[in-house]
Amino acid sequence: MNGYLNIALPKGRLGEKVYDMFERSGYPCPSIKENNRKLIFENEELKIRFFWVKPSDVAIYVERGAADIGVAGKDILMEYKPEVYELCDLNMGKCSMCVAGKNGFVDNRNKTLRVATKFVNIAKEYYSAQGRDIDIIALNGSIELAPILDLSDVIVDIVETGTTLKENNLEVVERFMPISARLIANKSSFKFKTEVIEDITEKLQALAEKL
């Protein structure tokens, strides 16, 4: 798209921290900090353009080329398996994909396990690797509620500190996948904007290693 490098950032606290990394790497876009309702922010001099999207949508923007690069959580990448390059681990937004249940939960293998989750594919893959028969309950939020109301036996979700779980008498049964934010790139864009994408990767990598 007319020589600009389009960058999709995840809306929210993580996205703001990631933007700071871009700024410190020499790719600033001051207008992004103005408090207004604009959706797209450009730096005409550097020919870069930032936009905020829902975190789970970043991978789609990048896969389909609306954004050349973007920052997405490993959870989203594992769930949707988009056809993109995964260039760098930004060492931020760290948490883990976990199985959690009520305090003292023991899996009864006689029964089909009811699993509530936002991450349907990850949960399926995790349990099918163990040959465990499960029933998936796809939810969009407040996953923790499911075992409390006996909607499910366990949940599969990302856990950062575990405070929400603890306050609701839930506990982690297993942490099975470390999660962090990743820099991703569209496969075609990478070929035509190699220099700038490689430069950004290198600089972000250097910053990430110091975290």
Add this chain to the structure above:
Amino acid sequence: MDKILSVLTPEEYVYLSLRALYSEYGYKKYRMSKFEEYDLYAKNKDFLVSESAITFTDTDGKLLALKPDVTLSIIKNSKDINGVMKVYYNENVYRISKGTKTFKEIMQAGLECIGDVSADTIAEVLSLASKSLGVISENNVLTVSHLGVISEVLNYASISNDKKEQVLRLLGQKNLPEIKNLLSNENISDDKKELVYSLVTVYGSPEKVCDKLDGFAVSKEAIKCLGELKNVISVLKSENANVIIDFSVVNDMNYYNGISFKGFIEGVPTGVISGGQYDNLLVKMGKPYKAVGFAVYLDEISRVKGE
């Protein structure tokens, strides 16, 4: 004539231009029927891009499928070849669309050389792939890799078979952090690890990469493979093709071997050309030939060409 040209859609124009190009090089058009016995696809499931096919039962009870792929049929029907059989095709194939999870009809063109495939044949196919990209747009690039080089480097680094598959998948994503992670607990010398990492980092135009390639000369076989890679690169360069060496172009080694390539057009988010040598597939299908070819995905093209 101009009147006819003016009513062509971008896909039709591209397709006719490709057809003219391929016939000029002596390729014959290959026509096939809309369906094949399902068995052919079931046996070679992993070769197919799409997981399943539209199946139905014929009047005699045989299970048939609307073709999800053309290459398998061409191979199946290849016999008594003297020298090289050179064919091209333009067919509708039926695949599951990733977005809607429903079947869709995709127009696909492609070209295959089957038989006594020589280095010159391979170079010709790559040069036709690059010219095909040129028909679609000047802003194109052909990325070329050699599976033999990758395989030799992984063997040399003594990466276990179960890890190899994971490394290949990660290499396809240029996922250096995860490859480092995966190898961190392996008992492999740092030099060898660095060599595996350089499969990701050695990327770019032949001028930029050329002297780095020699680092991969870890065995007799690797040297031979590098020679093959350099040969096609020099042919492409002599034709002023936009070519990039990129080992992240990986194909399933159960079917493919040797040179592998993908072609991209600026503004089209996914590759429009995909191809390579697939001698291993012919071995699996019990054919005493070698093969090389590529497919052109025409469905994304209308967006760049405009009306």
